Amino acid sequence: MAEKKLLLWLSQLACNANAHSLLNHPSLEEFQKSFDWLYHPLLPSLSSLDEILDNYEEMECDILLIDGALCAGLSKKGVRMRDMLEHFAKSCSHILTVGTCATYGGIFSAGGEDRSGLHFDGEKRLDGFSDFFEKSISLPGCPVHPEIVVSVITALAQGGSLPLDSYRRPKEYYGYTVHDGCSRNEYFEYKIDRHDFGHLEGCMFYEHGCRGTYSAGSCNMILWNGVSSKTRVGEPCHGCTEADFPTRGLWRTEKHMGIPARLPLGVSKRAYLSLAGVAKAFRIDRFHRRILEDEE
Amino acid sequence: MSRTLRLIEKVEGEVSLSYRVENGRLRAVSTSFFSSRGIEKILRNREAMDALVINPRVCGICGHAHLMATVRALESAMGNPKLTAKAEALRELTLTLEMIQNHFKWFFLTIAPLLGMKSPIQAAIEPSRTAASMIAVVAGQYPHNSYAIPGGVVCEPTIREKSILLYSLEKLIGYFTRYIVDTDFRSIEECEKIENILRMDGYLPQAMRLIMERGWERLGRSRDRFIVFGENGIFRQGKSMATRYYPSLRPDYIEESFVPESGANSVRYRGRHYETGPLARAMVAKRPLIREAHRRYGDSLLSRIMARVCEIASLLHYCRELIAGIDLSQESYIEPGEFPQSGVGWGVVEAARGSLIHRVEIEEGLIADYSIITPTQWNLVASDAEEGILHGALEGESADAPIELIFKSFDVCSVCTTH
Structure with a gap:
């Protein structure tokens, strides 16, 4: 320069x-x-x-x-x-x-x-x-x-x-969603809807209001303070990069007929339900065990 | 007689300071603020849990203290659900780290330039960045996270996080030695003699010498009344009038009143104004070095600066104990049960600048009323100027005195004051 x-x-x-x-x-x-x-x-x-x-x-x-x-x-x-x-x-x-x-x-x-x-x-x-x-x-x-x-x-x-x-x-920074790079992605992909606060496992999309799949941002790719992100530690993304921030009811997922009211960015309800149906047809044991559990 | 109007800037926003000069002395000191964001109004009619996300945004430098005050207020409204020792320790740790980054930034970005010290920018940035990343490793990010929720904390730290905390803390301790005082940080807590500090290397002794060379060490004395609401492993609750100590305070004795010319709320305890912050904490907890400074210089700008900077040593020591005590096998979170449909809760914490108090009122499951009382309100806003703390520090002072230094010795936060 x-x-x-x-x-x-x-x-x-x-x-x-x-x-x-x-x-x-x-x-x-x-x-x-x-x-x-x-x-x-x-x-x-x-x-x-x-x-x-x-x-x-x-x-x-x-x-x-x-x-x-x-x-x-x-x-x-x-x-x-x-x-x-x-x-x-x-x-x-x-x-x-x-x-x-x-x-x-x-x-x-x-x-x-x-x-x-x-x-x-x-x-x-x-x-x-x-x-x-x-x-x-x-x-x-x-x-x-x-x-x-x-x-x-x-x-x-x-x-x-x-x-x-x-x-x-x-x-470069907003062409992604906050979901990209989240360490809890597998629980989302395989539709494991159980999440308890205070644990490494689980995805907050289903119950706890996580807006990561439809909020533009790269938090989970570039990480915060060089070390982590909200969703990695277990706090839902509140969509703080979005035009509607702050929405109401920031810690719970709004649903219609049991289906999350907001779906991942650009994904139609039909596409979402088809994929969810397939994923839910399988029970993958690994996702129902604690990561830190001792193994025989 | 005309009034002098001064813009005090770089105090997390700005404050307008005004006074008259009569026979070379400051009279009729008052402060005013340019705007309020209306956070309390924004919270009304929202779900209680939303406050955990909104309230850190009160302040960019002490937002974590606002999170902690919020979660305590909500828990208090729920009847104080049980927390594990691990959750308590993590909350204490991140809150303490926020205070450390604040004190480093204040000393090197706010005070050092006013004394003409040539400290490098790294002295502010390296420690605050390290403390911020330590908060982020358990809380996800800093500033602005909401990792503390009723029942505990959302994270499950492992050996990864614990070892990052452990070694980053040693880095922070190293910055203290390199930039503040070149000595074992533990010795500051036990030190009783100001001369011992003055003889050492570092920017704190240098600042103290500069203040003394200019004869400023007794400037900025005020009412000699101190108040501390928060209580934890290092802070004790109580009020102190000069050196007399009175334990136990009741939050319902706090009165807030709007001061129109200031655009902010003043706050009093049983009708009187008190100073809050590190000097108050050191006086109430009877820290030997700061009591010695107070004995010699009173509640002056030098005592305030020493109290805040030396507090870093106690905070570092506290962090070390907290990290060592974290038992990773404990739960982080215990389901606290449903939110009550109605209730009132208080949340009290010691923030970097002093006692921070939140009060929430829940009706029909929503926030009916929310009230935030910040440290700078105690120190800066007065319903009665004859009684105000900043007013006492400046009233009657020579117009040639370092007015901005006296003002900033309180570590003023403009955005918190009006919130």
Whole structure:
């Protein structure tokens, strides 16, 4: 990279976990050598937020990172956040919505009026910032995985193509489901519907509300903090990367006539029932024993 | 007379601090917050278990404490179902690790720059990343997991997880020695003499020397009233007025009231404001080094900084005991039975910044009311400025004093305050 690109992180209604999560990237120190932060809420930055609020009209950045749900009435020190976002959005080359709140509205959109993501309110497309849609990239997740932020910024700085889906999510990370790579996959494939919390065995899809088979994400491929994932340890995926996060009844599977109401991404009910019927016709002993059980 | 308005930033969001300067002294100190996300409102009419997923999202740096307060509140509403020692130990361990990552980040990202220290960014990042991955190895990810549920924890750690925990903890201890104080971390807990620390190498002694060279060691003194609600293997419940200690507190003596000009709720115990956090914990638990700092400098910014950073040593020691005590053969989870259709529950934990309290009210199986009281509310928001804790620390202080340092010695969390 010829010159250091200038990054700007602007928080809206946020919890700051996206910012903290970035600090967990294993190569953050090396990444930092190639980029400068005009402002980041934790890391050393070229400017204070105070200076930016006072002089933002004279400032620019290369990549704008927006964190947190947008809120029409939000201002800091009398500066409307909306005006400031619009200013930087005009001149930057790319906008990243970092996390589910900035992308779709997320949890906090239900806490007050006029809250949403940058381009989406849940699944609904918004007009407010549509001039910048083509330069925006959506990185949902609550929080977003730090590897995704670092890889995408690096790819943008180096040029080249970044395949995106209709929500403008990079396909390298969101072209999979959270189910891919889950250590409990066999219990799903063979339709073993028993799952007890506190055990290595079992799949949470059938009883405990796991949304991994229909949530876009790569948690189980790139793993969290280099070591694990929610579903690997035995917590259902709550679909935190999705436009409808948080749904209601996050720990139980909604069913119609005993069949899970939501089926794996793109799988028809007929296909699902046919496969389930075949799988259930067999009893495979291994899936009914504890993995750590001593053998004779 | 005109008011000075200062933006205090990098406190998990921002806080607006305002005061008047009269004859070179700060008067009429007040704080205000720019927004509230309305978490308590979001929780209303949801299934109780949903709170386990929503509440960690109160905060990016202490969300795990919010999870623990939530699960305790739910369990309390269920009549406190039995947990195994393993489940208890795992919960304590991950909660303690979150405090460790918080303290490292606070000292090296927040305090060090204000003192002009040239500590490397690795001093903040290496330990916090290690602590985060230790949480993730049993809880799936950090930040934002919900692995503690009524009845225990969802995971079943094996020798893989236990050995990762064991050796990662030794790494954390190594970071303490390399970056905080170059000595056996256990000796900090027993140390009684401030001079012994000052003579050592490391960024803590350096910070203490810098503060003393500038004559700041007694700045930021406040009401000398401390409160600690949480209790566990290292923290003791109680309140302390200067050095007098009163055990046992009742959560129903806590009063919350909205302060319109602040945009946040103040919180008092039987009508009085108290300081919460590591200095309060050290005073209530009578830790010798911090009591010595308090004897010399009072409840000042130096005592606060020492209390928070030295607490890391106790937390590391606690982690070592917890890991060693985990019996992998025990159950992780015991089915707690059905949720009651109605009930009230309290969840109290010590979070990095102090006592965190959740209260849930369940009606017809749904959350009818949820109330979250965070440490920064105790320390920063006052219904009566004459009594407030931050107000006491800044009121009458010279306008030339390191105001931001005094402010940040409380380890302020903006997002938690308004939640």
